[in-house]
Amino acid sequence: MTVELNLTRDPAHLRHGSNIGQPLRRTDGALKVTGKARYAADNHPPGMVYAVIATSCIARGRVTALCVDAAKRHPGVIDVMTPAHKPELAEDPDAKGNPFAFRMELLQSDEVRYANQAIAVVIAETLEAATEGAALLSPRYQVEIARVGLDAGETYVPPAVGIGHPAEVRHGDIDAGLAAASKRIDATYETPAQYHNAMEPHAIVAVWDGDRLFIDTPSQGMAMAQMRIAGLFGIPPANIHINSPFLGGGFGSKGLVSGPQVLGVMAAKLVGRPVKLVLRRSQMYGPVGHRPPTRQRIRIGTGDDGLLTALEHEARITTSSFDDFYEPAADASHTLYASPAIRTAHQAVRVDTGTPLFMRAPGEATGSIALESAIDEAAFACGIDPLEFRLKNYAEVEPTTGKPFSSKALRQCYAKAAERFGWAGRPLQPKQMRDENGFLVGWGMGTATFPALMFQGNARAVIRADGRGVMESGAHDMGQGAWTALTQISADALALDLDQISFLSGTSDLPDAGIAGGSAHTATVGAAIHNAGAAVIAKLAELATSDERSPLFGAGNAGVVARAGRLHRRDDDARSESYAEILARAGVAEVEASGTGAADPAAQSQYAMHAHGAVFAEVKVDPELGQIRATRLVGAFAAGRIINPLMVRSQLYGGMIWGLSFALHEEAVMDKRSGRILNANLAEYHVPVNADVPPMEVITVDEHDPHVNPLGIKGVGEIGITGSAGAVANAVFHATGIRVRNFPIKIEEVVMGLGG
Amino acid sequence: MMNFDYVRPASVADAIAEASEKGATYLASGTNLLDLMKGGVSRPSRLVDVTRLPGLDRIEHLADGGLRIGALVRNADLAHDADFARNYPAIAEALLSGASAQLRNAATVGGNLMQRTRCAYFYDAGSACNRRWPGAGCDALKGENRLHAVLGWSEGCIATHPSDFCVPLVGLDAVVEIEGKGGRRELPLEALHRLPGETPERETALERGDLIVALRLPTEAKNFAGHSRYIKVRERTSYAFAVVSAAAALRIEDGKIREARLALGGVAAKPWRARGAEQVLAGAAPDAAVYREAARAALADAKPSGDNAFKIELAQRIVVRALTLAAAGTPDRIPALPGSPFSSVAGA
Known part of the structure; x- marks a missing residue:
């Protein structure tokens, strides 16, 4: 079709x-x-049955028993797929064939690697029967102590971060730069685990016809999914027909086919009938990727003139116990600010979670809120307006490589957004502005950036x-x-x-x-x-x-x-x-x-290619109760040629709202003993509601870029988060004088700092 | 989901008979119960659907000046009833600060009183919880508990009651009408929810088969209409439970507080009536000093149950704010951001 x-x-x-x-x-x-x-789960081929995953409630250990008989006795249950009873795979799901082949749990063993991992699949005539069948499995476990959080174990230097980026990058002499500085910032920021939470859960409807496979599933990369599934089932990729006309959001979590989707294909093979498998919301907190928590230490040195002498950005991140994805959080410091010395470095800790993966602005989102906060701290320490400080340290060429930018209209972004926002006249000192109702008012800004990839x-x-x-x-x-x-x-x-x-x-x-x-x-x-x-x-x-x-x-x-x-x-x-x-x-x-x-390798080796932007935020803070409310967001973005301004504006709005969410709301809360996520639902995993989203404005700045690609397009999907999160956090500081370095900013940090 | 019987009785008497068997539970709109069933936290063998019982969806003005609200009146309908909002503005504001518009359209008054705690460990079937499994222990106690109780908790349970609606209700001496096997009885709302003590699994004073049929507000509840507010601090502006909330209702005459009502939400396993603070306020001139003293009295017995000491300070500040706003006078209309500290912001 x-x-x-x-x-x-x-x-x-x-x-x-x-x-x-x-x-x-x-x-x-x-x-x-x-x-x-018609979204994937809207399909109902004739004869279709339902598969429901039974998930682990422990984060580490083994499944020692499953009451398969009890599940099978439940009316409507057709079969129960377990490590002992499943279609044979042509390839080990833990094999690492290429950098994009992440290990997945396809019932290859009784081992449990993280909470919410699939441990069995119940196939039944109805969704209700399959759901109850899964509950009746009543698994027993041999539990091992879960490794949770950024201090769970020994740190190590990852072999690479993001997609093949070096874990450490040095430019100039950091120690000399810090030694020469007249002002120094040394601050540590933490960001929490976040989950993609696309509105549409991962879903699959799988139909086998001999050795041909027809699947409806949301995908951000159908050809790669074909390759992966083909390898697992030992059939040619051309035999696999994927339909994915509409996705209810992906944000990176649907970039690679996930274990649960493959389990749907296995279930269809096992029972010889079309199968539908849809993840419950809570089941999306584990096997389909997440943004890992980070702890980022930033050291900045500045001279008397407010010019950077050193910028060091070290990030500690988690990855899973069994696979390697390293959020390139510190890489955010490579391109934005001119400094004679820049060092970025990453350290990793293995924890008992699913493997983290690409999540909208991977690296840039986490890195940006820390970097933009630190730059704000440096500007404040120098007694310089945050916009002026950024302009003083404007990178005319990419600082770490010395390459010219293929195009960079960031100055115009700063100017247009600042003017629209009315930044001029902002008091340097925090806690200086109040509105007519007595609420504290703060203005903050952040620089947005994202690489222009192909x-x-x-x-x-x-x-x-x-x-x-x-x-x-x-x-x-x-x-x-x-x-x-x-x-x-x-x-x-x-x-x-x-x-x-x-x-x-x-x-x-x-x-x-x-x-x-x-x-x-x-x-x-x-x-x-x-x-x-x-x-x-x-x-x-x-x-x-x-x-x-x-x-x-x-x-x-x-x-x-x-x-x-x-x-x-x-x-x-x-x-x-x-x-x-x-x-x-x-x-x-x-x-x-x-x-x-x-991509054109010649152009790429010659130029640094990035989209840029500037975001300005206003927040109000209740001076006694500490409740924060964003009241204005203005962003200006230069992202090459704009194909459709209406859709681009929506993308940027969405990104900026995610930035607001990053600063004030969003966090997966994990029990430190069990490794289970305690708010795996949309009632308690908070993202902004309409009432939290302030009046927003997006300005696009024209940019003609003959180098990035024939059409001069840079892309706008992710840049909106960057800059925005820091702008909101900096506005909270400006309103209150309280510098919160753990995100999201929680009411207790503000309320206890405000005094009665 | 497990298989269960579903019955739709025609009368209250039939409902009570159906619900008196072990494993049976009443179903109203199911805004909480169905989630609990899907999560495997609650596994009733029979649902007794009361939503079609006759006569329970009315708001009646009683001859003595009181108000009787049928248990099946929808939250949204009650909050938007003009007479109700005028006479009991803090209750209407609390209702509109809760949940989301969709949930308020579905949820019923009786169901709201019976909603369960939002303690994550109660919802997580893999965790130990004395409410779910008496004697299992409380994983919240040394777990993620920054939002847990600071008043009335025990080592066995530190959960809070999540309702906004119940907070001003308990302050205004609402009474619950209950039909049960032994006939009709009534109970002050304050006595409906129990503190955990040694038996956290006994969340309310209801017995098996008991059905809440109505909620009554006494005549004098209207006397506070001119000076009533509900203030709720939460982690986003809508669709979030209270970190801490307070309902304040004052009767001010000749520049003096003749009578004060104060209740707190998000601090205990029940909506918390602060009688000590009310005594501080009674007879005093409405000023900041007396509000602060009342706040101290309201939280005098508070102690942290975990990483939540801030709630004790925050609760006192909310008490001061709620009293300040109540004394200033009930706004002409319910603010567009009900319960929000920002509700006084123009355009908010």
């Missing part, structure tokens, strides 16, 4: 010049609000006999608006109006679009679409310019230009021919071509 969305041509969708840059409304919006968008993705373009175009790419829409933005790019790539093209996406049967992560999807797939469009039009031009009956004959590919479904001679615009006329005369039903989008 492929999904095809056609744009309706109402006035908001009228093309004015380029389709790129237009604030098109979501092409899939009406489907979503009317319930017609992965590899492909697209296929077709121009049909009727002159219409088709663009195909197995891209992923997690809610960010890929359907819409990529349709816009497709229309321009094919030089057709929006209503003259179809954009096909959301299934693995289409060209591999790579992974929707790293804020790189629009850039990557957009480049693939751009190249595919150029290639198919080149074929069309070849047909026309080599045919003497064509008015374009002899012009050559470079001598024609495509516009609105026609090729025109560059030297004589009046001589043109429509796509349909060219194909008809050539007697060709259609022309097609492929394109690839990928």
Whole structure:
């Protein structure tokens, strides 16, 4: 099944010049609000049964007994999949075939590695029967003492952080820089474990047909999921058909296929029927990744002039006992501030949790709140306005590499956001501002940054006999608006109006679009679409310019230009021919071509590529009760070419709200003895509600970047969190004079500091 | 989910008969019970659905000036009843500060009184909890307990009662009407919820089969309408339980507090009536010094049950705030951010 969305041509969708840059409304919006968008768990193939995972309530040890008989006796239960009774796998789920192959629990043993790990799967005719069957398993355990938290054990230097980044980076002489400083900051910040909590839980509907497998599951990387599942089941990747037209959020947790999703495939194989498996909310706190807790020590030295002499950022992070993902928290200090000496380093601790994974702005989110707080502390120690301090230490080139930036309109971001916010005149000292009701008022700021990445993705373009175009790419829409933005790019790539093209996406049967992560999807797939469009039009031009009956004959590919479904001679615009006329005369039903989008290694080695932004926050604090309320957020962002300003604004709003959440609300609370998460639900795992979200404003700053990729796109998916979290935290300091370094900021830290 | 019987009795008498068997429990809107069942915390063998019992969804003005609220009146309906909000503004504000709009639309008055604690260890079937399993122990005691009780707790249980609604109710001497095997009886709300002591599993004074049919507010509860507030500190602005809350109701005449009512939420296993503080206030001029003294009296017996000493200080400050705001006079309308300290902010 492929999904095809056609744009309706109402006035908001009228093309004015380029389709790129237009604030098109979501092409899939009406489907979503009317319930017609079919998410993975909405599928019910004939004969489908339900699988429910039984999860461990211990964090470390072994399962010694399961009451399988009791579960099987429950009416409706079909089978119980356990380590002793499961389909054979072709590959060890603990094998590390590539850097993206994370170990998963597929009932390969009775070992328990973390709380909420799958220990059995009950398959039944109804969800209720499967759920009760799982409860009836009443597991018994041999419990070992769980290792919990940042002090759980010996630290070690990880082999790499993030994706292959060095754990330690040195630039200049830190000790000399600190020794030369007239002011020094030495502060330690802690950030908690956080869980992605996409609204849509991980879900899968799996149907086997011989050695072909059809699955509906939310994915941010269908081709990688195909490879992983193919390896586990010993079938060719091409035999696996994944449909993932819509995701109810992913935030990185759906980038790699997770253990529970594979368990659904195994269950379908075991019972020989289509199976649906959906995680309960609480079951998402374990096997599908998380943002690990961090403890970050930052040392900053400054001279009398307020210029940095040293910036050192050390991060301690946790990873699982059995696999390696290292949140690159300290890397946030590589690019933002000019300092003659920069050192970043990471240490890791193994704990009994699921393996942490990429979570929206991995590294940058955790690192940014610490760095931006420390910069605020340094500015305050120097008696310099935080914005002025950042401008003084503005990095004209990437400090750690000396590379020029491919583009960097951060100064304009600072200026525009500061002006809009009304930053001028802000008192340097904290606790100076009150509103008319007596609440303390504070203003804080933070710098936002995220690398402009590119992965590899492909697209296929077709121009049909009727002159219409088709663009195909197995891209992923997690809610960010890929359907819409990529349709816009497709229309321009094919030089057709929006209503003259179809954009096909959301299934693995289409060209591999790579992974929707790293804020790189629009850039990557957009480049693939751009190249595919150029290639198919080149074929069309070849047909026309080599045919003497064509008015374009002899012009050559470079001598024609495509516009609105026609090729025109560059030297004589009046001589043109429509796509349909060219194909008809050539007697060709259609022309097609492929394109690839990928990073340009030459440009990457020459330039530092990052998106930037500046976020300003106002908070109010009750002077006796310590309750904090964000009252304004203004952000300005420079992120290369903006494909769809409407969707970009939504992305940035979402990121900024997540930053607010990071500063004030969000935290997974773990029992230090058992290793169980105590708030694995949306009632007690707090994210901001509407009433917590203040009036917000997003400004986008134009940036022309000829180096990042053909379309000049930098990506906006993650940058909004960075800067925002620190801005809110700094505003709390400015309001109260209390510097809270453990996030989220808790009421007790503020209320006890305020005095009665 | 486990299989269970579901019955929908036609009368209160039938309901009591159905619910008197072991393993049976009443079901109203299920905003709490269904979560507990899905989490395996509660495994009733029979649900007795009372939502269609006749006559329990009415708000009645009694001849003596009191008010009788049927147990099946929805939280939202009660809070938005104009007469009710005018006469008992702190109760309406507390109702609207609780849960979310969706939950308030579903939840019933009787069900709200019967909601269980939000102690994470009570909800986590893998943890020891004396409420769930008498004698098992209390994992909250040395666990993550920054939000746990500071008043009336025991070594056996440090959980708090989560209701906002019950806080002003207990301050205004609400009475619970109960039908049971022995007929009808009534109980001051203050006596409905029990402190844990040696038997934390006995959360209320109800016996098996007992059904709350109505809640009554006495005549004099209206006398505080001009000086009533509910203030709730919480970790986000909506859909969060109180860290600490306070309901204050004053009767002020000739510049003196003639009578004061004060109750606290989020501090104990029951909504906490602060009678000592009320005595401090009675007869005094409404000023900051007397509020602070009342706050000290209200928390005089408090002690931390874990990492929650801050709640004792915070609770005293909330008492002062609630009294200050109550003395200043009930606002004309319930603030858009009910219960929030920021509710006095324009546009909030």
